[in-house]
Amino acid sequence: MAYVVTEACIRCKYTDCVEVCPVDCFVAGPNFLAIDPEACIDCTLCVAECPIGAIFAESDVPDDQLEFIALNARLAKLWPLITEKIDAPADADEWAKIKNKRECLDMTS
Numbered sequence: 001m002a003y004v005v006t007e008a009c010i011r012c013k014y015t016d017c018v019e020v021c022p023v024d025c026f027v028a029g030p031n032f033l034a035i036d037p038e039a040c041i042d043c044t045l046c047v048a049e050c051p052i053g054a055i056f057a058e059s060d061v062p063d064d065q066l067e068f069i070a071l072n073a074r075l076a077k078l079w080p081l082i083t084e085k086i087d088a089p090a091d092a093d094e095w096a097k098i099k100n101k102r103e104c105l106d107m108t109s
Helices: 016-020 045-049 067-076 092-096
Strands: 003-005 026-028 033-035 055-057
Touching: 003 033, 003 067, 016 026, 016 045, 033 067, 045 055
Parallel strands: none
Antiparallel strands: 003 055, 026 033
């Protein structure tokens, strides 16, 4: 069972989670992070570090977010690894309050 980054991360892209990952399983796109399910060792460290609660165990992903399980796996094959914390976008705190952001996800590489 891997961990999954869900919709709340879109346009927030805080990278506190990346900093604590012992196996470097995070990838970064233009405005979202994803977890490579093949690299994730289920250590749970990233969950507590996410300031917006965007990371869930695969078995605990909310029903309305289930598409993010497959999306994380797909994006992990397309996007580069991120292994160090970077600054969040300047407007991340505002985006953290917004729900239903799927249409804002930029999946370009």
